[in-house]
Amino acid sequence: MARSDSRANDALRSIEIIPGFHRPSEGSVLYKAGGTIVLCTVSIDDKVPAFLEGKGQGWLTAEYLMHPRANPKRQERDGRGKAPSGRTQEIQRLIGRSLRAAVLMNQIGERTITIDCDVLEADGGTRTASITGGFVALALAVKKIGFSKRVLRDSVAAVSVGILGDGSAVLDLPYVEDSKAEVDLNLVATGKGNIIEVQGTAEGEPVPRARIDELVDLGLKGIAKLGTIQRETLARAGVDLDSLLA
Numbered sequence: 001m002a003r004s005d006s007r008a009n010d011a012l013r014s015i016e017i018i019p020g021f022h023r024p025s026e027g028s029v030l031y032k033a034g035g036t037i038v039l040c041t042v043s044i045d046d047k048v049p050a051f052l053e054g055k056g057q058g059w060l061t062a063e064y065l066m067h068p069r070a071n072p073k074r075q076e077r078d079g080r081g082k083a084p085s086g087r088t089q090e091i092q093r094l095i096g097r098s099l100r101a102a103v104l105m106n107q108i109g110e111r112t113i114t115i116d117c118d119v120l121e122a123d124g125g126t127r128t129a130s131i132t133g134g135f136v137a138l139a140l141a142v143k144k145i146g147f148s149k150r151v152l153r154d155s156v157a158a159v160s161v162g163i164l165g166d167g168s169a170v171l172d173l174p175y176v177e178d179s180k181a182e183v184d185l186n187l188v189a190t191g192k193g194n195i196i197e198v199q200g201t202a203e204g205e206p207v208p209r210a211r212i213d214e215l216v217d218l219g220l221k222g223i224a225k226l227g228t229i230q231r232e233t234l235a236r237a238g239v240d241l242d243s244l245l246a
Contacts, residue, residue: 004177005034009170012159012222013125015229017136019237027141029233031133034174035123040133042141043114058108062095062115064088064130070122091127092117094197098131098156098188099138101196104246107151113138124175128158128186136230143239150246155191157226160184161219163207169214171222183207187219191227195220 003009013034022028025041048059065088068074078088099115115138117130135156142151160173162181170177178184185200200212234241 003170004174009168010218010221012172012225013174015226017133017229017233019136019140019233025137025141026144027137027139029133029137029140031129031136033125033129033132033172035121036119036125036129036174037121038126038129038133039116039118039120040130040137041116041118042134042137043116044141044145045112045114046110048110048112052110056110057106058103058111058113059105060096060100060103060113060115062092062099062117062130062134064092064095064117064119064127066119066122066126070119070126091130094127094188094199095130095134098158098196099134101190102135102138102152102154102156104149104151104153107149107246108147113141122175124173124178125160128160128188131156131158131188132226132230136233139230139234139239139241139244140237142244150244152241152244153190153246154194155227155230155241156188156196157191157223157230158186158188159219159222159226160186161215161222163211163215169211169218171218183211183215185212185215185219187216187223189220189223191224191230193220193224 016032018030021030022041026044027042031038115134119126162173163183188196
């Protein structure tokens with residue numbers, strides 16, 4: 001069965017990363033993956049949460065929001081007069097966990113890094129786009145601040161994989177595929193291929209272990225491609241990623 005956008009099953013959507021899109025922040029990118037567009041910005045403050053005060057180490061946290069017109073019909077802005085939805089909290093915790101894995105917290109001093117991910121247009125994969133774009137913005141911020149030590153472990157990227165109704169395993173699902181997939185899985189990993197997190201669900205029948213292994217392998221191939229795009233983007237912005245890695 002042909003995919004909705006005629007891509008090969010193992011092909012990413014078209015990726016465009018525009019560094020420095022938001023000038024006031026320490027690091028920023030506008031990240032485009034097909035029809036999904038996310039603005040990722042990084043702020044670094046000289047303070048830490050109370051539970052870390054006096055311990056000589058830093059912290060990284062993330063916030064995630066959908067623009068009211070990120071989808072075809074306007075939605076109320078999340079958190080306006082109420083607590084963020086469960087979905088929003090789950091996604092921003094995922095982004096925070098994923099990008100904390102990239103940072104040596106004991107090397108940044110008592111500072112807090114905040115990654116803000118604002119989804120401007122949503123066509124599937126908003127959480128994976130936020131993580132992948134968020135890392136590039138993070139690397140730009142680290143370079144701008146000029147830490148005295150190397151503070152990054154490795155690059156981090158994320159991608160969705162899934163099994164469609166005809167049984168085919170596919171990479172980087174847009175909404176039209178994601179909404180109908182028999183299995184939906186999000187994978188977060190480092191540039192070296194070490195896995196940070198796997199989120200997966202069988203929507204109908206249980207799925208054999210071998211098929212999950214197939215999806216993880218497919219996702220890791222996609223993350224390797226994304227890692228190359230991240231490095232190339234940083235290089236065009238004058239940042240040698242290897243110079244930031246411990």
